[in-house]
Each structure stands twice: as structure tokens, then as C-alpha cells.
Amino acid sequence: MLYYLLCFSRRGLADRLSREKPIILRPASHFAAGRRDASAPEFARRRRVDRGDLHPATPASAAPAASPRFARWRDMQMQFVTCHQAMEDNNDEIFDGQNEAVQSQVSLPQDIQRIIIGFLPGRTVLKFCSVCKFWRDCIxxxxxxxxxxxxxxxxxQAIACFTSVDNGLIQMYMFDPITVNFKRTEPVFSSRFHMSQPxxxxxxxxxxxxxxxxxxxxxRKHLTLPASESVYQAQYSEYFLGYVHSTKEYKVVAxxxxxxxLTFExxxxxxxxxxxxxxxxxxxxxxxxxxxxxxxEMHWLLLDDESSYFTRKxxxxxxxxxxxxxxDVPDSVRDRDLELVEGEGKLHLWSMPCKGAAYTESEIWLxxxxxQFWVHLHNIAHPSVLGxxxxxxxxxxxxxGSQKxxxxxxILDGTVCYxxxxxxxxxxxxxMHRLGELNDIINRFSLCWVIIKRLWTIFSCCWIFLNKNSTFTRCHQVVLSSCAILQAGEENNKLSVEDVYRRHKQDSAGAMK
Amino acid sequence: MATGSGAAAAAADAEEKESGSRMITLTSNEGKAFVVTEASARQSATIRSMVDDGGCVDKGFPLPNVDSKTLARVIQYCDEHGNKEAHTVDERAALAKFDKDFIAELDADKAFLYDVTMAANYLHIQGLFALTTQCIADTIKGKTPEEIRTAFGIEYDLTAQDEEEIKEEDTHA
Structure with a gap:
């Protein structure tokens, strides 16, 4: 099994290396033209010296000596026109022949293709894996x-709203953030009942x-988090996902x-x-x-004491x-009902009138x-939306919102929409959801995870066996049998989404009975 | 062509001190010279860095990768964005409308659209490049991989094994 895994990863590496080779792309018409022109100064200069003609014939031939920056620029042009071309020699004849053969077709350089792929939504990008090798490697x-x-x-950017249907399936609804018009819905393949913010x-x-x-x-990739010892001892746990910009790591707070x-992990x-x-x-x-x-950062409001709703910190x-x-919260809102809100990467505080208060306006603080300090942003006179x-x-x-x-x-005109x-x-x-985000963190880690998990299982099997029999000779048999178990486990992992769904339905039907 | 550059040099000499009203000559690969204002030429990061460097402003810039038809269209964009202010809401709306019409016109001729995209990339005109790439992305969004291969002239080079892998990834994801 391990051998298989190693082979697999090595094959992947070899594939990757072989793909690094520049892919020959038909040069579009002005590539060839550009190349000829860019090399023109050299010829022109040589000819000029031959003829003893010191007057620049064209601006192109006059410029090179002017500044080092220009030389760099010219190099850049050369690079631009020669990139993706495997041809090494300057033979114009071959070049022209190649050029003529493909003039009927239009093509874009690969770096531009790459940028264009970046503009596409995630599901579409995944579908385009099968366009060609270059696109797939790109993605x-x-x-x-x-x-x-x-x-x-x-x-x-889109607004994502995750809802759970009665049978435990999760739906993701997406809305346009400006008009709040419904965009589309997608099933989320998870059988869990709770979810952190995206x-x-x-x-x-x-x-x-x-x-x-x-x-x-x-x-639609999943990564199961490791089990903590306290999961089973604690009454229950909640999980929240956050991102560290400086190290590009994702952290889950439990x-x-x-x-x-409460404890935090x-x-x-x-x-x-x-x-x-x-x-x-x-x-x-x-x-x-x-x-x-x-x-x-993650923020929570702290209550003053058990019997009150007031918060100061x-x-x-x-x-x-x-x-x-x-x-600390601003002094002027300490006797109000407070909520924290995130808004475009900034922390906001929403203060609402308490029950029975004389005033009816809410305030937004930033x-x-x-x-260090808070800035008062808006007053909203909104009809109370309970619960x-x-x-x-x-x-x-x-x-x-609430559950339903x-x-x-x-905020500006106080209108309420449902x-x-x-x-x-x-x-x-x-x-807020970045629509079509292709976050590959899950892919990156799931493979090494599987390997570590397997190594650990094999090791612990060996350990148990050695402790029981104190013989080393039959150890390899244990390794083999544990491999068989793992293989069976892997078959289980390969269950398709439909299988999981079906199984889940059966389970819930059983529970109903 | 030589006279074109000479005229530009004279113009540049006359107004050298007033940046913004200086004129800059851009020459296409067919040798045709285009005289533009400096503000307009500054839309291109490539030319901007050259101008700031102080080199060869009066001699003009040869652009061996861009043909006359494409350059004319690119300059049309640069003139609109370089010479007009975009401070008020109305001005910004006018520019947005210009962009919309500009791209709609380009969209009709795909080969020309690709030429303009490449020129924008080469000259580092960020706004124009974003505009054209977004337009291309919008047109290919709903297409099948085969249609994309024809649109971009891409050869199908995936092996049977690659295909298998892609299929597998898709079903298990």
C-alpha cells in the first residue's frame, strides 16, 4: 500500500516535471512580425556602420543607444515575442513558413489565457480542466x-446563506451583494447540522x-479535523473558521x-x-x-454578570x-443592548435600545x-425586528436574521427588506462568500494526512502485535493484514456522494421508525 | 515616418516643460506614427516608466508588436481615460458608458479583440486589459471544453490517463 502511495506520488511528480516543458504554441501573426522588427535594430546598425551612414534611418534604430532602460525594454520585447517558442535559431525563412501555416487561426498567448481563466467562476474553472494540459496544470x-x-x-463576492433541510442536507443560496437578488443555489455535501461562517x-x-x-x-472537497480528547468529555463543542493573512494558514477555533x-482550543x-x-x-x-x-481576529461580547444583559468589554x-x-465598548452605549457585526473587514458595534427605553434609535459604531477608539457612524430608526x-x-x-x-x-434610509x-x-x-473560490488548502493537506494516518495505523498494529507475541518474525504478516484492512477502508472512502446521501437517508429513515 | 518623428520631436521641444501637454509619438509595426498626449500615453505602464526615466521621449516609441489598426483602437481608449477627469459621479458614469460601448464594438470581431488584449498586456494598460479579459471570460463562460478549444485554437493534448484522473476527481469531489 505504502509502495503504491509512493509510486503514485512519484508518478505525479514526474508528470508535473514533464508538463513544465514549454508548450509550443502557434505564434500569432504579429509575434513573428514583432520578432523580425525587434531584431531589426541590430541589422540596421550593422548596415549603418557599413555604409558609414550616421543618420538614424528609423526611430527604432536610433533608440537603442539612448538609455540602458531602453535596452532592457527591448530585451523585454524580445522576450515577449520569443516566449513559448521552442525555436532557437534566427532563421527567418522557417519562421515565415510556420507563420503562414497558422495565420488562419487566432490564438492567445498562454499567460493571457491563464488570466482569463482567473475571471471565471469556480465551478466553470473545474469543468475546464479537460480543455488541454496547459489549462489543467494552470488550474x-x-x-x-x-x-x-x-x-x-x-x-x-456573493452573499451565501446556508440552510439545513429537515433530512439533514445543507443548501447554499447565493445572492448578489448589491441588489440582493437571488443568484443560484447549490447543494452542500455534508451531513453535519451546524456550520461556521464562511x-x-x-x-x-x-x-x-x-x-x-x-x-x-x-x-466539494472535505477535510475531517482531528479528534480532540476533550470532544467526548465536554458537553458539546462549537467550531469557527478563521484565516491568518501573514502565514496564509487556516485555523479552526473550537x-x-x-x-x-468554556475552554478554547x-x-x-x-x-x-x-x-x-x-x-x-x-x-x-x-x-x-x-x-x-x-x-x-475573533471577537465575543462579554456580559457584566449573569443576571444582566449589559456589556462593557x-x-x-x-x-x-x-x-x-x-x-472596551464606548461609554455612551454601555446601558444598551449591543451586538458585534463584521462589515467589509472592519469591526462594527450595533447598539439597540433596551426594552422600555425612551429612545428608539439604534446606532452603528466603527x-x-x-x-483604540470607536467612531460613531450612523443612527438608524428601524422598526424592531424581534428575535x-x-x-x-x-x-x-x-x-x-433568525433561523427562519x-x-x-x-442603514442610510432605514428601509427593511425580507x-x-x-x-x-x-x-x-x-x-459574504467569495463565489467560486477554489481554495486548495484541503487538497494540499488531505494527501499527507492520509499517509500519516496510515503510517500511524500500521505502527500501532505492529506495536500491539509485538506486545502480545513478543516475536518479530510474524510482524510482516501483521503489516500485510493491516494493509488489507486499510485497503478495505479506502474502498469505503471512495463512496460517491450519492452513496453517502443514500446511506444517510436510510439512517434517518431507520431513526424515524 | 522619419518626418512624423521629427514633428513630434519639435512639438515635444516646444512644450517640454509642461508635462501632460507634451506630445509623444508611438510607432506601430507598420511604421505608422501616432502622436498622442502624454496624459494619454501614461495610461500604459510600459510607456509611463520610460517617460519617467527621461529617455527618448522626443524620439518616440517604436512598438514592434502592435499593428496600426490595433494601436489606433488602443489609443482611442487611452485618450478617453487619460485626457478626461473622473472625479464626479457623472464623469465616472460617462467613462463607464464609453467602456461599455468600446467593448461591445470589439466583441463583434473576436480576432481583433484578441489583438487588442495582447497589445494591452504588452503595453501594461491595466484598465483596458481588465476590460478585454473580462469580456473574453464572459463569452467563454457557458461554453463546453470543445468549444473553447476551437475558440482559442488549442490542441487537445490530454492523454487517456489524464482524462481518467479528471473524471475521477470530478465524481469524488
Whole structure:
């Protein structure tokens, strides 16, 4: 099995290497022309010297000596026209022949093709893997994924709203962020019941008492997170996904609920362990357990004491250095009902009138980037929308909702709009989603994960066997049999989505009976 | 051609101190000279860095990779974006409308659109490049891989094994 794995990865590497070769592309008409022209100065100069003619014949021939920058520029032109061409010699005749043969066809240089692919939505890009080798290599390259992410950030933001249907399947609804018009819906292949807010196009799906997984609804790839010892001891756990910009790592924060307190654990995606970052000694009351994730930080509102709804402090967790800190809320809103909201990479505070208060206006405050002070942004006189929680802000809209409702308020004019959610579905998560994000973090780690897991299983099998029999001779048999077990396990892993769905349905039908 | 560059040099000499109203000559691969304002030429990062460097402004820029028809169209874009202000909402709307018409016109002739894209890439005109690539991306969005191969003149070079892998990835994902 291991041998197979090694062979497989080596084959992959060999494939990759062989693909590195420049692919010969038909030069478009002006490539050839450009090349001839770019080399013209050399000839022209030589001819000029021969004839003793010192006057520049063309601007092109006059320029080269002018500045070193020009020489560089000319080199760049040369590079541009010669890239993708395997031809080494300057033989113009061969060049012309090749040029004529392909003049009927139009083609774009590969680097431009690559940029164009970056503009396409994720599902389409995946479909285009089968266009040609170059496109396929492009699409799986990490640098392309970054390029695609940047494009998505600029052009393809969407609002994603995840709802769970009664039988446990999750649907993703997408809306245009400006008009809030419905765009499309996609099934999310996960059988978990809870979900974190989307982060760079990925979400963390989990069960309160079970394992968690990170999944990408676009590529439909899953990565199961390692099990922590405290999962089974704690009453239940919640998981939140965040991204560290400086190291490009994704981290999952787990909030474990014990009878009297909470603990925080962190797992960096790609590692196999959970680290406890906050133990049981601090006894603070979180207003809501769902944090507001702003860039590299997670924020929770802290309650003053058990009997009140008032908050004076915000608990912040920095994902980069994994340290907690506190932040004060503005003095003037301490006696109000507060909520934190994320809006375009900034932390906002939404203060609402408490029950029975004389005033009816809500306020929006913005935390400055240093988290030193708050700036008052808006007053909204909105009709109260009971039982809702704010999801996020985008431009001048504040999105909020409950399990059954999805609402947005225009901050500037105070209008309230309702977005229809099909009956029988509950909203489990919502946020800004980079549409078609091809985040490959899951691919990158799942293979090495499998290898480590397998090595560990084989090792532990050997260990048990040696402890029992104290003989080394039959050890290889154990290795072989454990390989067989693993192989069977792998067959299980290969279950298609339909199989999982069918199995899930059977299970739930059984549970109903 | 030589006279074209001479005229431009004279013009540049006359107005040397006033940047923005200086004229710059661009020469296509067919040798045709185009005289544009500096503000317009500055839309191209390639030319901008050359101008800032102080070299060969008066001698003009030969562009051996761009033909006259393409260059004329590129200059049309640069003139619109370089010479007009985009501070107020109305001005910005006017520019957006220009972009829309510009791209709609280009979209009709795919080969020419590709030429303009390549010229924009070569001259590093960010706005124009984003405009044309986005347009091409929009047109290929709904196509099948076969249609894309024909549109871009790409040869099918995937082996049976590659195909198998792609298929497998797709079903298990």
C-alpha cells in the first residue's frame, strides 16, 4: 500500500516535471512580425556602420543607444515575442513558413489565457480542466488559486446563506451583494447540522457532539479535523473558521462547553493536534458563543454578570499569535443592548435600545484599525425586528436574521427588506462568500494526512502485535493484514456522494421508525 | 515616418516643460506614427516608466508588436481615460458608458479583440486589459471544453490517463 502511495506520488511528480516543458504554441501573426522588427535594430546598425551612414534611418534604430532602460525594454520585447517558442535559431525563412501555416487561426498567448481563466467562476474553472494540459496544470497550481482568489474578492463576492433541510442536507443560496437578488443555489455535501461562517469560500461544518470538517462547497472537497480528547468529555463543542493573512494558514477555533465553563482550543489546518489556548480558570460569560471574525481576529461580547444583559468589554482572540485581549465598548452605549457585526473587514458595534427605553434609535459604531477608539457612524430608526441576530454588514446594508428569516436594513434610509427562505429550511450560517473560490488548502493537506494516518495505523498494529507475541518474525504478516484492512477502508472512502446521501437517508429513515 | 518623428520631436521641444501637454509619438509595426498626449500615453505602464526615466521621449516609441489598426483602437481608449477627469459621479458614469460601448464594438470581431488584449498586456494598460479579459471570460463562460478549444485554437493534448484522473476527481469531489 505504502509502495503504491509512493509510486503514485512519484508518478505525479514526474508528470508535473514533464508538463513544465514549454508548450509550443502557434505564434500569432504579429509575434513573428514583432520578432523580425525587434531584431531589426541590430541589422540596421550593422548596415549603418557599413555604409558609414550616421543618420538614424528609423526611430527604432536610433533608440537603442539612448538609455540602458531602453535596452532592457527591448530585451523585454524580445522576450515577449520569443516566449513559448521552442525555436532557437534566427532563421527567418522557417519562421515565415510556420507563420503562414497558422495565420488562419487566432490564438492567445498562454499567460493571457491563464488570466482569463482567473475571471471565471469556480465551478466553470473545474469543468475546464479537460480543455488541454496547459489549462489543467494552470488550474491546480497554487499561484493560480491565489490569483483566482484575488479576482473573486474584486469581482465575484456573493452573499451565501446556508440552510439545513429537515433530512439533514445543507443548501447554499447565493445572492448578489448589491441588489440582493437571488443568484443560484447549490447543494452542500455534508451531513453535519451546524456550520461556521464562511471564510475565503470555505466553511467548517460540525455536529455539537461529534467531529468537525472543513469543506469547500465549490470544489466539494472535505477535510475531517482531528479528534480532540476533550470532544467526548465536554458537553458539546462549537467550531469557527478563521484565516491568518501573514502565514496564509487556516485555523479552526473550537469552543468546548463544560458544565460550568468554556475552554478554547485551536487547530491549524494541516496539523494533527488541538492546542488549548484558554483553560477553565477564567470565568467569563460570553453573550453569544458565535464570534465575529474580522480579518485575523475573533471577537465575543462579554456580559457584566449573569443576571444582566449589559456589556462593557469585548473579548478578542488574535489568530496570529493566539493571544486573548480585551477591548472596551464606548461609554455612551454601555446601558444598551449591543451586538458585534463584521462589515467589509472592519469591526462594527450595533447598539439597540433596551426594552422600555425612551429612545428608539439604534446606532452603528466603527472600531478603528488600532482598536483604540470607536467612531460613531450612523443612527438608524428601524422598526424592531424581534428575535433576530445580525449576520454581517455590506456597503450600507445590515444583514440580520433568525433561523427562519433573512432580513436586511438599509442603514442610510432605514428601509427593511425580507429575503424569502423556503419553508422547512433553517438558516444555519450566512456571510459574504467569495463565489467560486477554489481554495486548495484541503487538497494540499488531505494527501499527507492520509499517509500519516496510515503510517500511524500500521505502527500501532505492529506495536500491539509485538506486545502480545513478543516475536518479530510474524510482524510482516501483521503489516500485510493491516494493509488489507486499510485497503478495505479506502474502498469505503471512495463512496460517491450519492452513496453517502443514500446511506444517510436510510439512517434517518431507520431513526424515524 | 522619419518626418512624423521629427514633428513630434519639435512639438515635444516646444512644450517640454509642461508635462501632460507634451506630445509623444508611438510607432506601430507598420511604421505608422501616432502622436498622442502624454496624459494619454501614461495610461500604459510600459510607456509611463520610460517617460519617467527621461529617455527618448522626443524620439518616440517604436512598438514592434502592435499593428496600426490595433494601436489606433488602443489609443482611442487611452485618450478617453487619460485626457478626461473622473472625479464626479457623472464623469465616472460617462467613462463607464464609453467602456461599455468600446467593448461591445470589439466583441463583434473576436480576432481583433484578441489583438487588442495582447497589445494591452504588452503595453501594461491595466484598465483596458481588465476590460478585454473580462469580456473574453464572459463569452467563454457557458461554453463546453470543445468549444473553447476551437475558440482559442488549442490542441487537445490530454492523454487517456489524464482524462481518467479528471473524471475521477470530478465524481469524488
Amino acid at each position: 491546480v497550481e497554487p499561484a493560480f488559486v491565489d490569483h483566482h482568489l484575488n479576482c473573486a474578492l474584486r469581482f465575484r 471564510c475565503n469560500g470555505m466553511v467548517c461544518a460540525y455536529d455539537l457532539k461529534g467531529a468537525a470538517e472543513v469543506l469547500n462547497p465549490t470544489t 469552543l468546548r462547553h463544560w458544565i460550568k465553563h 485551536v487547530c491549524t489546518i494541516g496539523t494533527l493536534s488541538w492546542r488549548t489556548v484558554r483553560g477553565s480558570e477564567e470565568e467569563e460569560l460570553l453573550k453569544t458563543t458565535k464570534p465575529v471574525v474580522v480579518n485575523d 469585548i473579548l478578542s482572540f488574535n489568530l496570529t499569535d493566539e493571544k486573548f485581549s480585551y477591548l 472600531a478603528d484599525s488600532t482598536r 433576530t441576530k445580525p449576520f454581517f454588514m455590506y456597503k450600507s446594508k445590515l444583514f440580520l 428569516r433573512f432580513i436586511y436594513i438599509d 429575503v424569502d427562505i423556503p419553508s422547512g429550511e433553517n438558516i444555519i450560517s450566512s456571510g
